[in-house]
Amino acid sequence: MTYLVTENCIKCKYTDCVEVCPVDCFYEGANMLVIHPDECIDCGVCVPECPAEAIVADNEPGATEAWLAINRKYAGLWPNIVSKKAPLGDADRENGRAGKAAELSPEPGEPEGVA
DSSP: OOEEEOGGGTTTOOOHHHHHOTTOOEEEBSSOEEEOTTTOOOOOTTGGGOTTOOEEETTSTTOOHHHHHHHHHHHTTSOBOOSOOOOOTTHHHHTTOSOOGGGOOOSBOOOTTOO
16 A cells, blocks of 8 residues: 545645655655655555645545556656645645646656755
8 A cells, every 4th residue: 555645736735744754755746746656655644734635545535546657657757855845825725626637737846945
């Protein structure tokens, strides 16, 4: 089992989950985070920290093969994120909005130390 970041992270990008991850398996895109499925140790400490409830176990509803593929692909392309940052500006308004999957940006997030 592994944990995956799903659609509701898009355009929110809360990073509370990053702060508690003991193995630093989160990667940052321009408008969402992903978890590297091969680095995740299945501890689940990130799940209750996500205000958007966007993190699910790969055997739970909402964890599709498509989201597994997205997490795997972008964890190999985006920079690792190991500390909490401010969420995106419209995160609270975007939290819970349906139909955001098509809005996933393939662009990487900013490397640590870049503001």
